[in-house]
Amino acid sequence: MAITSSLDSNQNITKNPKNTKNIITEKKQQISEKKFEIGLRPESFSDFIGQETLLNNLKVFISGAKKRGEPLSHMLLSGPPGLGKTTLSGIIAHEMGGNLRITSGPALEKSGDLAALLTSLKDNDILFIDEIHRLKKPLEEMLYSAMEDFVIDLIVGKGAGAKSMRLSLPAFTLIGATTKLGSIAGPLRDRFGNIAKFQFYEESEMQEIVERTAKILKIDIASSASKKISLASRSTPRISNRIVRQLRDFAHSENQEIINDDTCKIGFAALGIDNLGLDEHDREYLRLIVETFNNNPVGISTLCAAYSEEKETIEEIIEPYLLQKGLLLRTSQGRIVTEAGKLVLL
Template sequence: MAREFDQADLNEPSHRPSSLDEFIGQRGLCANLRVFVEAARTRGDALDHVLFHGPPGLGKTTLAQIVAREMGVGFCATSGPVIARPGDLAAILTNLKERDVLFIDEIHRLSKPVEEVLYPALDSRKLHLIVGKGPSARTLSIDLPPFTVIGATVRIDLPPFTLIGATTRSGLITNPLRERFGIPLRLLFYEVGELTEIVSRGARVLGVVLTVDGAREIARRSRGTPRVAGHLLRRVRDFAEVASDSAIDAHDADIALGRLGIDERGLDAMDRRYLSLIADNYGGGPVGVEAVAHTMNLTPDTLIDEVEPFLLRSELLIRTPRCRRLTVAGFDH
C-alpha cells in the first residue's frame, strides 16, 4: 500500500515524531486529541473512533501512528481500495487485540458491502457475516475467534478497538459511516513558520547545512504542505551538492526552486497549466472539472485532490459542485 508522505518522512525512522508534543503544526487539533487520548487511557477504554480529513500530505498517517503509540496499543494500517470484500475486513478485524488502532486510509473508497459489515463492528463490536448457499455461497478462509451461528449469520464478538479513518474527500463518505466517528478532526494547511521548523528539522536529520532564511524560502513555496516541503528540501539539497555549496541560503533555494518550476507563490507547472487553460480556453470559466481534466489528460480526482486545494486556498479559484471559475488574481497569474 502506498504510504502517505508527510513530516515524518523528513526524518529517519528513529527521529519521527513519536508523540503529540513532538508533532509540529495542527495545534488546536493536537490539543484536543491529547485530551481525548488521556481520558480514554485513564479509563482503560478504547479511544472513540476518529476521522481525519483534509488535503493530502498534512500528517494523517503520522497522527494515527502517534495515537496508537500514546494509547500504548497495537497499530494496523490498510486502505479502502485494499478491502475489496467483507471477508477481507473480517480477516483484519478478527486479528485486532483489545484497544488496538485500525487505520484505514482513503476510507471514502470502501465499498457498500464492506461498509455494511463495518457498521455493527463500530456500534457494538459485533461482526455479522452471512453464509450464503448455492451460487452465492462464500468461503471464509480466516481464523475465527469464538462465534455464534444464528440461522445463516455468523456473529463474532470483537474486542474494543479504535477505527481511525483518513480521507481527502470527506464529502464522499456516506452519512451512516460519518455518523459513527465520535471524533471528526479536520487537518488544515500549515503556516510558513510551522513549515520552516519542519524543513529545518529535516535538514538536520539529512545532514544539510541550511540557513533559517533558506528554510523559510523552501517553506514559503511548499503549498502549506509538509509532504511538498520534504520533496523540495531534497531537490534543493541535490542542487546545492552539485554546486558544492557549503550552506544553503535563501538565494540558493530560490535558484533551485526556480529551476524546478516552482514560482514565488508555490505554484508548479501543472497549476499554471490549469489556470492558463481555464483562462485561455474558457474565458476564466465557468467550466466543469471533467472538461478541464480531459483537456489536461488527467483524472478529475487528480485535479480535485492534488491541484485545486492550494489554488482555492490561494484565492485563485472558485469551486462549486458543478463548475470552476478563476478569480481576478487567478486570471492574471
C-alpha cells in the same frame, strides 16, 4: 509500538484509469517517497507541528479515554494528501499504547480480508484505513457493527446450509482517512465519534517543519532559505521534506554544509520548482478559465469537459491549493481566477 501495513506503497496511489494525464497518480508519485518519509515522521505530539485545534481536541479525547480505560472513539481524518494523516495515526497509537495496523479501502477486496484484519486486532490497537471512501459496500457495512458494538456477523457456508456466525472484536479504534469527506456515506460517517479536518499549514509552521527536517537530515539551513522552501511547498510537509532532501544534494555537490539562498536558486531552477509551489497543471487550469472562458464564472462540469479531467481530480487535487493561495474563487455561479491568479500567468 508496532506498525504493520497490508499495503504495498504503490497500492496507496489513487489510480485514475480514464485520463491520460493521470494527475492524481503523478502528483502522488511526485510527493510520495515512503521510505525516506519514515525517518522524518514525528513520533509524539511534541514533534508534530501545527494543526493546533485538531491536536488540542485530540489530546482531551485521548486523556478522557485513558482515564475511563476505554478505547479512543473512532476518528475520521480528512484533508489533502501529505498533511500528516498517517503520521498522526501513528502518534495516536503510541499515546494509546496500541499497535498501528495500516490498510486502505482499495487494498481490501473481500469481506474475509477485513474480517481477518479485524479479528487479529488487540485491545487499544488502531486500525487505520486510508482512502476509506473507496471501501466496497459490503465491507463498509461490516464496519457498522464492528464500530458500534465491536462485533461482526459472518456467513459461513453456502445455500440452505449457510449460517450466520457472530464474532466479538477487541476494543479497537478505527481511524479512517480520506481526501474526499463528501463521499463518505452517512451511516459510516455517523459512526465516527470525531471527524477532524486537516488544514493546509501556515507559512510559519511550514518553515518550522523545514528546519526540523534539515536538522534530522544533518544539514544547516539559512532562515531565508527555509522560508523560500516553505513558500514553494504547497503548504504540504511531504513536499517540503522532498525539497529539503534534494537541496541537501545540491549543497553537497558544491561542497557546502548549508542550504542557503544560492542553493535554493540553483536547485529550484534545476528541479523546476516554482516559488509559489505551482506546477504546469495548476497554470494550465488557471489559463483555461482566463483564456478560454474569458474569466467568466464557469461551472465544474464545463471545466471537467474542457480540461479532460474528472470532477474528483479537479476538486480534490488541483483546486484546494489554488483556493488556499487566493488564486481561484469558487462562486455560486462558477469558478473565476482572481487578480493574484492572473498575475502568476504573466
